[in-house]
Amino acid sequence: MLFLSAAMFLLASGTPAQSPPPASAKLIAAPGVETLRRHCTLCHGAGMITARHMSARRWGALVDQMISRGAKVSDEDYKVIIAYLTQNYGPSR
Numbered sequence: 001m002l003f004l005s006a007a008m009f010l011l012a013s014g015t016p017a018q019s020p021p022p023a024s025a026k027l028i029a030a031p032g033v034e035t036l037r038r039h040c041t042l043c044h045g046a047g048m049i050t051a052r053h054m055s056a057r058r059w060g061a062l063v064d065q066m067i068s069r070g071a072k073v074s075d076e077d078y079k080v081i082i083a084y085l086t087q088n089y090g091p092s093r
């Protein structure tokens with residue numbers, strides 16, 4: 001019963017692809033989170049971001065700073081990132 005033992009092995013090994021990597025676990029799941037993760041967790045962890053609560057203007061200035069440090073963010077992604085940050089890490093929370 002080679003087929004059966006292969007199936008048992010697959011069951012026993014679970015589905016690791018479905019659990020997110022630990023570094024991303026802390027980011028609030030909301031529209032734009034994937035865009036942010038793609039651009040903003042390359043050089044440092046998400047904890048750098050989640051520790052902050054700022055206005056759209058200050059997030060904009062910070063993202064500009066990250067771009068000057070080497071982050072490559074298109075105009076479209078820039079808007080998504082600022083919207084995500086302001087919505088989820090805005091000054092009121």
Ligand code: HEC
Binds near residue numbers: 049052062066073
């Ligand atoms: C090219 C690498 C790189 C990318 C990409 C990047 N950062 Fe950074 N980030 C840094 C470096 C380097 C620091 C340095 C921190 C320091 O001053 O010690 C930093 C610091 C920070 C800080 C702390 C700033 C402070 O003054 O303490 C925040 C918040 C942050 N990044 C958010 C972001 C966000 C949001 C993005 C996505 C737009 C992003 N980073 C993308 C390199 C990067």
